[in-house]
Amino acid sequence: MTLPGYIRGMINDMKIRGVVAVASMLVACAPAPSGAQVSHSPFATLIERLSEAGGYFDTDNLISNEAAYLQVMESLDREGVRGGAYVGVGPEQNFSYIAQIEPEVAYIIDIRRDNMLLHLMFKAVFCEAPTRAEYLALLFGRPQPPGDVVSPGATVSEIVAWIDTVSFSEPSRSRAMERVRERIGTFGVALSTRDMERILGFHRTFIESGLDLRFTSTGRAPRSFYPTYRQLALERDRSGHPAGFLVHDSGYGYVRQMQLEDKIIPVVGNLAGPHALRAIGNDIRARGLRLSAMYVSNVEFYLFGDATFGRYAETLRQMPRDDRSVLIRSWFQRGRIHPHAVPGYLNTQVLQTLDAFVRGATGGYRSYWDLVTREPIPPGL
Numbered sequence: 001m002t003l004p005g006y007i008r009g010m011i012n013d014m015k016i017r018g019v020v021a022v023a024s025m026l027v028a029c030a031p032a033p034s035g036a037q038v039s040h041s042p043f044a045t046l047i048e049r050l051s052e053a054g055g056y057f058d059t060d061n062l063i064s065n066e067a068a069y070l071q072v073m074e075s076l077d078r079e080g081v082r083g084g085a086y087v088g089v090g091p092e093q094n095f096s097y098i099a100q101i102e103p104e105v106a107y108i109i110d111i112r113r114d115n116m117l118l119h120l121m122f123k124a125v126f127c128e129a130p131t132r133a134e135y136l137a138l139l140f141g142r143p144q145p146p147g148d149v150v151s152p153g154a155t156v157s158e159i160v161a162w163i164d165t166v167s168f169s170e171p172s173r174s175r176a177m178e179r180v181r182e183r184i185g186t187f188g189v190a191l192s193t194r195d196m197e198r199i200l201g202f203h204r205t206f207i208e209s210g211l212d213l214r215f216t217s218t219g220r221a222p223r224s225f226y227p228t229y230r231q232l233a234l235e236r237d238r239s240g241h242p243a244g245f246l247v248h249d250s251g252y253g254y255v256r257q258m259q260l261e262d263k264i265i266p267v268v269g270n271l272a273g274p275h276a277l278r279a280i281g282n283d284i285r286a287r288g289l290r291l292s293a294m295y296v297s298n299v300e301f302y303l304f305g306d307a308t309f310g311r312y313a314e315t316l317r318q319m320p321r322d323d324r325s326v327l328i329r330s331w332f333q334r335g336r337i338h339p340h341a342v343p344g345y346l347n348t349q350v351l352q353t354l355d356a357f358v359r360g361a362t363g364g365y366r367s368y369w370d371l372v373t374r375e376p377i378p379p380g381l
Helices: 003-018 042-050 073-078 095-100 113-128 132-138 156-165 168-186 193-212 229-234 249-260 277-287 300-305 309-317 354-363 368-373
Strands: 084-090 105-110 264-268 292-296 326-332 345-353
Touching: 042 073, 042 264, 042 277, 042 309, 073 095, 073 249, 084 095, 095 105, 095 249, 105 113, 105 277, 113 168, 113 193, 113 249, 113 264, 132 156, 132 168, 132 249, 156 193, 156 229, 168 193, 193 229, 249 264, 249 309, 264 277, 277 309, 292 300, 300 368, 309 354, 326 354, 326 368, 345 354
Parallel strands: 084 105, 084 292, 105 264, 292 326
Antiparallel strands: 326 345
């Protein structure tokens, strides 16, 4: 039997590193017997192979602070951004882009190891929750939702409204956290006691904060102008239509199936680091795919600041792509209003083709403002 290209690449890479790995082809979301020791899985091996040493950033980043994150959805559709491979940074907003684009594989890369741990928590919740309402109920430690909000016809507004009407109890919180802990134990990822404490701490924060949870930064009080989880779940695209991954069963189901099949891979790495992003590009190439979209938030702003933008740009230049490959970035107004800004929003989500980025990087970007205003794709209205 011929091995798929990406598995051959994984084996070759392990040989180069002098690693011998024996892994059973587990279905990561299959139930494990109570107390069972789970073998190191192909999913875990891939995380390790792609990752590099983590770094520090002063935010918890449990949820996004980009209220405008859905304002590129119509442009993604109009530009035919679909399939292929998706790469993104940060927490849950990636799931809405994945539901829209329907890639074959997705990589979530972040300099914080905590972000990888957070995505293991999200993966566990997806695996445990067949429906959108059950996802939110488990994430926020609420009791089993009633039939009307579990039904396919329920709107995201109705599901969110139900979450707002019920409180967690000590038993419901304990049950939710235990379900997540046990599910993570089936993934085959080697986690320390501290890692599991961090994951359960994240889950506890979701449960105790509820839908009022906001993005926070270390040493600073939560900013009232950042969106709550409730606002993010109910956000709309530029035409005013709900567009997140919780809006339709089909979008939620697509993301959940990717989680079930280990096709959303959390990676620890700096976008300008020596290994992770380059390794992701090689893995995409080995699978015979090309990059469809890369969500970079405002990370490039910081790469300009620490003089590593050039290394990042060179890695992106080598990424497998086609003329529809795009970058999704976020501009926080910072005293300058982006031409594509929507009134009332703190940030602007901006699209640029990867080809345009490479052209600009060849000549050199003078600043982050130059980057976010150079050849942007017009809003999809």
